[in-house]
Amino acid sequence: MDYATLKALKPSEFTxxxxxxxxxxxxxxxxxxxxxxxxxxxxxxxxxxxxxxxxLVQLRGLAxxxxxxxxxxxxxxxxxxxxxxxxxxxxxxxxxxVSDAEAQKFSVGADGSVSYPPGGTEKDGKLPDGGTVTxxxxxxxxGNVIDPTKDANDLSAALxxxxxxxxxxxxxxxxxxxxxxxAQAVAEATEADTQWAPRLRKLKADDDLTVSDSDWxxxxxxxxxxxxxxxxxxxxxxxxxxxxxxxxxxADWWKGLSPDEQSAYLSLNGAQVGAMDGLPxxxxxxxxxxxxxxxxxxxxxxxxxxxxxPQKYVPSGRDYPAVVLNPAWSEWDKKYAKxxxxxxxxxxxxxxxxxxxxxxxxxxxxxxxxxxxDTGGGGRAIVxxxxxxxxxxxxxxxxxxYTDITKSEDYIHHMSELWKxxxxxxxxxxxxxxxxxxxxxxxxxxPEAMKKHYAETAAPDLNRFMQxxxxxxxxxEKSHTTIIGHSYGSTVLGAASNAGDLRADDMIxxxxxxxxVEHAKDLDAGEGHVWSQAASTLDDQVPLGGKxxxxxxxxxxxxxxxxxxxxxxxxxxxxxAFGANIMANDxxxxxxxxxxxxxxxxxxxxxxxxxxxxVQRG
Amino acid sequence: MAEIRATGRTRRTTKTIRATALAVALTGxxxxxxxxxxxxxxxxxTPARMDPEPARTKxxxxxxxxxxxxxxxxxxxxxxxxxxxxxxxGDDLFSMSHPWSVYEITDEQVDTGITNLRKALNENGxxxxxxxxxxxxxxxxxxxAENDAEQFALHVTGSKKSATGNPMILFKVVSKCFKAESxxxxxxxx
Numbered sequence: 001m002d003y004a005t006l007k008a009l010k011p012s013e014f015t016x017x018x019x020x021x022x023x024x025x026x027x028x029x030x031x032x033x034x035x036x037x038x039x040x041x042x043x044x045x046x047x048x049x050x051x052x053x054x055x056l057v058q059l060r061g062l063a064x065x066x067x068x069x070x071x072x073x074x075x076x077x078x079x080x081x082x083x084x085x086x087x088x089x090x091x092x093x094x095x096x097x098v099s100d101a102e103a104q105k106f107s108v109g110a111d112g113s114v115s116y117p118p119g120g121t122e123k124d125g126k127l128p129d130g131g132t133v134t135x136x137x138x139x140x141x142x143g144n145v146i147d148p149t150k151d152a153n154d155l156s157a158a159l160x161x162x163x164x165x166x167x168x169x170x171x172x173x174x175x176x177x178x179x180x181x182x183a184q185a186v187a188e189a190t191e192a193d194t195q196w197a198p199r200l201r202k203l204k205a206d207d208d209l210t211v212s213d214s215d216w217x218x219x220x221x222x223x224x225x226x227x228x229x230x231x232x233x234x235x236x237x238x239x240x241x242x243x244x245x246x247x248x249x250x251a252d253w254w255k256g257l258s259p260d261e262q263s264a265y266l267s268l269n270g271a272q273v274g275a276m277d278g279l280p281x282x283x284x285x286x287x288x289x290x291x292x293x294x295x296x297x298x299x300x301x302x303x304x305x306x307x308x309x310p311q312k313y314v315p316s317g318r319d320y321p322a323v324v325l326n327p328a329w330s331e332w333d334k335k336y337a338k339x340x341x342x343x344x345x346x347x348x349x350x351x352x353x354x355x356x357x358x359x360x361x362x363x364x365x366x367x368x369x370x371x372x373x374d375t376g377g378g379g380r381a382i383v384x385x386x387x388x389x390x391x392x393x394x395x396x397x398x399x400x401x402y403t404d405i406t407k408s409e410d411y412i413h414h415m416s417e418l419w420k421x422x423x424x425x426x427x428x429x430x431x432x433x434x435x436x437x438x439x440x441x442x443x444x445x446x447p448e449a450m451k452k453h454y455a456e457t458a459a460p461d462l463n464r465f466m467q468x469x470x471x472x473x474x475x476x477e478k479s480h481t482t483i484i485g486h487s488y489g490s491t492v493l494g495a496a497s498n499a500g501d502l503r504a505d506d507m508i509x510x511x512x513x514x515x516x517v518e519h520a521k522d523l524d525a526g527e528g529h530v531w532s533q534a535a536s537t538l539d540d541q542v543p544l545g546g547k548x549x550x551x552x553x554x555x556x557x558x559x560x561x562x563x564x565x566x567x568x569x570x571x572x573x574x575x576x577a578f579g580a581n582i583m584a585n586d587x588x589x590x591x592x593x594x595x596x597x598x599x600x601x602x603x604x605x606x607x608x609x610x611x612x613x614x615v616q617r618g
Numbered sequence: 619m620a621e622i623r624a625t626g627r628t629r630r631t632t633k634t635i636r637a638t639a640l641a642v643a644l645t646g647x648x649x650x651x652x653x654x655x656x657x658x659x660x661x662x663x664t665p666a667r668m669d670p671e672p673a674r675t676k677x678x679x680x681x682x683x684x685x686x687x688x689x690x691x692x693x694x695x696x697x698x699x700x701x702x703x704x705x706x707x708g709d710d711l712f713s714m715s716h717p718w719s720v721y722e723i724t725d726e727q728v729d730t731g732i733t734n735l736r737k738a739l740n741e742n743g744x745x746x747x748x749x750x751x752x753x754x755x756x757x758x759x760x761x762x763a764e765n766d767a768e769q770f771a772l773h774v775t776g777s778k779k780s781a782t783g784n785p786m787i788l789f790k791v792v793s794k795c796f797k798a799e800s801x802x803x804x805x806x807x808x
Contacts (some may be wrong), residue, residue, distance in 0.1 A: 048671065276766070355806035363674070364697025365808055409805075413702065416808055417715060420697045423787060424717040425777075427695050584753055598715070598792055605717075606754075611782045613755040614775070 001190035003112030003182060006094055009189070018077040022263055024037065025073035029286065032066035035059050041361025059360055064211040071290050074267035076203050079196060079226050081260055082233035086192035094185035099177045104171070112186060114179040116171035118176035123496070128168035129261050135179030137187035199225050211242030216297025223294075227268045233385075233542035237261045240276065244460070247278025247468030254279050263578055274373060277468030279391050281369045288370040289357075295375055296350045303343040306336045346375050347407030352382055364423075365416060372465075377406025377440045382465070383412050384434040385419040389472045391432035393422060394479045395608040396469075396504075398462065400511075401449045403441035411435045414601075425614075432610070438465060442488055449488050452516060455495035462496045466503040482506040482608045483525075490515055490573065497524040505529060506607050509573040509580065510600065518571055520579035531607055531615070532573035532580035533600050584616035659706045661795060668771065668796040670712065670807050671700045673682035677714040680770050681791050685720065688731035688787060692723035699791070701807035709801035714770075714793040721786040725778050730774040731758050731787045739763050744772070756780055769794040 040059055043052060101108050107115045114133045118127040128612040129482055141150035160180075182491025205215070214348050238256060241249040254276075256264065265273055265289055273279065274287035310332050313323040324374070365385070372382030388394050395418060399411050422431045439458030442448030466483070473479040483504040485493040494515030496502040502524040508531040509515060517523060520530035571578040583603045599616065606615045668676075677699040685694065692782070699716035720731070739746055739761070758778055763781040764771040773790040777783070798804050 048675075323743075351805075356808070358806060359808040362808060363699060410703075410705070413700075413808065418699050418704065420700060421717045421790075423697060424695050424719045425786075426783070427719060427721045427786070491681045536699070598773075598790065602717070602790060609783075611777075613780050613782055614752070614758065614777060615755075617755075618753075 001186060001193050002326040003094075003108075003186055004110050006090060006186050006189045007098075009087060009091060011084045011088040011091055014080050014087060016082035018084065018260070021046075021073045021077035021080065022260075025070050025077060025263075028066045028070035028073060032063050032070055035066055036357060036369050037360040037414060044362055061210065065209065067293060068205070068211045068215060068219070071267065072203055072205060072222070074263060075219075075222055075226050076200065077260075078230060078233075078264045078267045079200055079203065081264065082226075082230035083192055083196040083200075085233045085236070086196075090185045090189035090192065093188070094182060097178050097181035097185065099337075101175075104174055104178075104179065106171070106175055108182065112179070112182045112231050114175040114182070116169070116175040118169065119171045120169045123168065130169065131172065131175075133172070133175050134301070135176065135178050135181070135183035137183040139198055195229055199229055201421070204293050209419055213297040213300040216293045217301050218297075219290075220298055222295040223268060223270075230268060234264065237264065240265075240272065243275075244464070247276075247464055247471055250276045250278035250468070251471055254283070260373065271374070274370075277464045278471055280472060281371060281384065281387055284371050285369040288373040292350060292353060292370060292373050294371075296347065296354070299343050299347050299350070299375075303340065303347065306343075307332070309333075309336075325422035331562070336535065345404070345406050346379060349379055349381060349408040353383060354411035356383060356411070356416070356572070359416075364420070367420065371434070372436075372438060373404070378443075379437070381405055381408050381412075381437045382434065383408070383415070384432050385416050386430060388432035388434060388469055388479075390430055391473070393426060393431045393608050393610065394427040394481045395422070395431075395433045395604075396435065396436050396466065396471065396481070396483045398436050398438075398483065398485045398489035398492050399441070400485070400489040400491075401442050401445055403439075403489075404443070405437060408435070408437065411437060417601060418604060418608065421601055422608045425605050425611055426609040429609075431608070434463065435578075436462070438462065439492065449513065452491065452495065453518065454488070455491040456499070457493045459495040459499040462492060463500050463502055467497075467501075470503045476503070480505050480608075480610050481603075482508060484508040484510065484604060485512065485515075486510045487513060494523065497522070506602055508533060508607055510604075512573045514572045518578075520573070527579055528581070530573065530580040531603075532578070532582045533585055533603065534574040534585055534618075535594075581615070582618040584618045641667055658696050660705050661704075661711075663794065665704075665707075665711055665795045665797045669798060670804065673701070673712070673714050673793065674699055675790060677716050677770070677793060678770075680692055680765075680768060681716055681789065683720060683742070684735070684772065684774075684789060684791065687735050687742065688720065689729040689734045690727050690787065692720040692727065692786075695719050695721070703804055704795035707795055708797075710798050710804070711795040712798055712804055712807070713795045714791075716791040717789065718791075719777075719786045719788045721784065723785055723787070725785050726789055728776040728778055728785045728787055729759075732761070732774070735774060736761060739772075769796075790799065 036059075040056055043055060043059070066279060098108055101114055109115065109132070111134070113132050115130065115132040117130040119130070120128045122357060136156075138153045138156075139149040141147050141153065160173075160176055164176060167173065179277070199222075202225070230315050238253065238261075257265065262283075266283070267290075270287040270290045274284050276284070276293055310326055310328040312326055312329045314326040316322060316324045353373070354368065359365050360367050367386070369384040369387060370382070371384055371388075372380050374380040384478050395412065397415050397416070397418070399407065402409070412435050415435045419431055419433040422433065438461055440454060441458075442451065442454050448454070466481070469481070470476060470479075481504050483493060483506070484500070485491070487510070490509035490512035491508055493502065493504075493509065494517050500518055502570040504525050506529045507523055507525040510533045512532065514522065519527075573580045574582065576582070584599060603615050606612070663753065681699075695718045697718070699714045701712050702715055704711035704713050712801050723731075736749065737744070742765075744765045745764040746761055746763045748760075750760065751757040752760040752775060756778065759776040763774075770791060770793050772792075775788040777786045777788050779785045
């Protein structure tokens with residue numbers, strides 16, 4: 001990059017190119033949605049067999065390509081915007097320097113040198129001669145205590161001042177100053193150019209048609225590089241409210257960004273955007289899907305890199321003992337076992353989420369939205385069936401003890417079934433059912449589920465999620481919202497009610513060990529809108545266990561016993577004195593075909609659809 | 619002073635009794651749980667070998683024949699059946715579940731539909747296991763029935779007009795547990 005190039009450069013050409021990439025990204029996003037949902041749905045209608053199944057596999061591959069295109073073009077657009085922003089800044093400095101030169105009647109040469117006319121006090125009947133100077137850019141100071149570049153800059157500035165002071169022509173000093181500014185602008189543009197050129201080249205994809213795990217792992221690396229390069233650009237964008245902020249503040253922040261700024265945040269800080277309560281569900285979904293694809297790529301590659309587990313026991317070569325522990329196995333176990341378990345666990349959860357995406361359109365299953373995804377802690381997965389932002393009826397399911405990301409399949413499945421049940425009871429109305437694996441749940445019944453701190457830690461997160469949904473829907477009256485807590489999940493609902501304002505019209509406690517309140521009226525849904533389902537079989541033990549652990553209400557001596565002590569008198573939702581509406585359970589169904597959850601899910605759907613008078617009572 | 623000590627002793631005694639009771643209760647709880655975890659529940663029938671796709675087709679046929687039996691013409695909700703693992707009985711087992719409804723009909727059509735169905739079920743290999751009023755505030759007519767030859771069961775509710783919604787006939791069709799090719803073949807089924 002030289003003076004002439006920068007002078008002729010139009011940063012708008014780069015923003016136009018960015019717009020181009022942005023529209024390709026948007027088109028790819030649209031095509032991704034069609035390939036995943038609409039086209040497959042139509043294909044499945046009335047057709048079946050091997051050919052259709054193969055076509056569906058190909059379509060899924062195509063959907064992956066569109067997703068990859070969407071993400072990479074989004075990165076390219078943001079890179080070009082960041083590059084254009086650097087160029088614009090350099091160009092602005094250059095233009096200011098050139099116009100100052102013109103005002104002084106100096107001329108700027110094609111090489112960026114500045115020529116100044118004769119001037120000053122006449123000496124021997126002659127004005128001091130004019131001349132030409134070439135500027136130099138300053139080095140970038142490191143900002144350290146010992147900063148040789150800053151010292152050199154200071155020194156050269158001082159020398160220039162001295163030279164200007166003793167120069168007979170006062171134009172000399174001004175010309176040097178302008179020439180330096182020109183050189184500085186050119187240097188900044190050159191730096192941006194050399195910094196971005198290789199990054200943009202790296203965004204070029206390989207030319208095969210399969211989007212592999214390593215392709216997604218590359219995307220993650222690309223994003224990191226672009227993010228580092230675009231730091232200055234991002235710093236100019238208004239920063240988001242801190243983590244855990246009011247969903248309304250998040251929503252306002254998002255609405256206040258320009259479309260380019262929103263795209264930049266989406267492509268560079270997907271995990272952050274995806275986790276922000278209050279942002280539109282389509283935005284969170286787009287962000288989290290990219291995080292999911294990248295994490296899947298990364299984790300699969302890490303898993304592939306783990307060598308196969310050696311045989312645990314090997315022959316000893318003696319009669320007794322005939323086998324001994326294989327030292328190679330012990331070494332493998334020490335080095336890889338923990339990592340492998342972690343990766344297997346998370347990949348299982350991620351595959352279950354991807355399976356749900358793939359099932360969109362199958363037998364009328366609505367589109368899915370990934371409203372939260374994280375591999376930290378026990379893992380997070382918040383998956384909606386149907387768009388909650390526009391739903392007439394919304395259900396949020398908070399699972400209980402043992403919940404972690406590996407249970408995604410069962411819980412997402414449960415909410416998919418509930419969607420169909422509710423749809424059958426409320427035809428013509430929009431329904432959204434959400435699985436909220438959004439907290440670290442106890443991983444044992446005794447002693448972990450006897451502690452309430454899991455629930456109290458989860459409560460503010462749940463409250464923010466529900467508040468964010470309500471804001472998006474347009475207020476309390478816009479959607480009828482039911483929140484379902486299973487086993488320890490119902491304790492979380494109680495804690496959320498205690499912690500603030502749990503935005504729900506109805507609450508269903510399934511197999512609840514206690515809700516940390518004494519009476520249904522103490523919950524935010526209010527008396528008459530708290531429903532209790534005692535689950536069957538194994539879960540039947542939970543209400544009793546909850547009483548034993550004292551999750552049912554306050555007591556003054558629980559510290560003396562287990563974490564909460566025994567409170568024989570405290571209420572759990574299946575007690576009549578608790579004041580919840582008790583629902584019928586499956587034992588009333590008079591048939592062996594009936595699975596444990598059949599009637600309970602019908603009843604849950606009655607509540608979710610607001611058909612209270614149709615709920616079967618216990 | 620003496621009084622305080624006495625109170626303290628009483629509290630301790632209560633604690634001891636409660637602690638003992640707690641220990642007993644917990645032991646019971648733990649033993650039930652460990653039994654529950656180690657043993658898969660047993661079905662009282664041998665599940666038939668069937669893959670999810672034919673099971674879907676079968677479920678839709680059963681639902682269609684039930685609609686025909688009602689003789690009611692109305693709108694029908696579109697979503698098809700779901701595959702659910704019968705996890706509590708075995709990893710490679712699954713059952714079908716299909717909730718759907720006929721709507722944009724009148725209360726009279728609801729009654730006619732239920733009456734027709736009651737008659738037709740018996741004639742079509744279904745055994746009615748319960749016939750009466752639902753235990754809900756609305757007390758709508760409901761029928762439970764099962765069809766051993768087809769291995770399906772049914773819960774149908776004649777949902778009359780009320781403050782919460784318009785008339786509809788609500789069906790819940792479920793199958794017995796079937797045995798799939800493998801547990802893995804059920805991955806990704808919805």
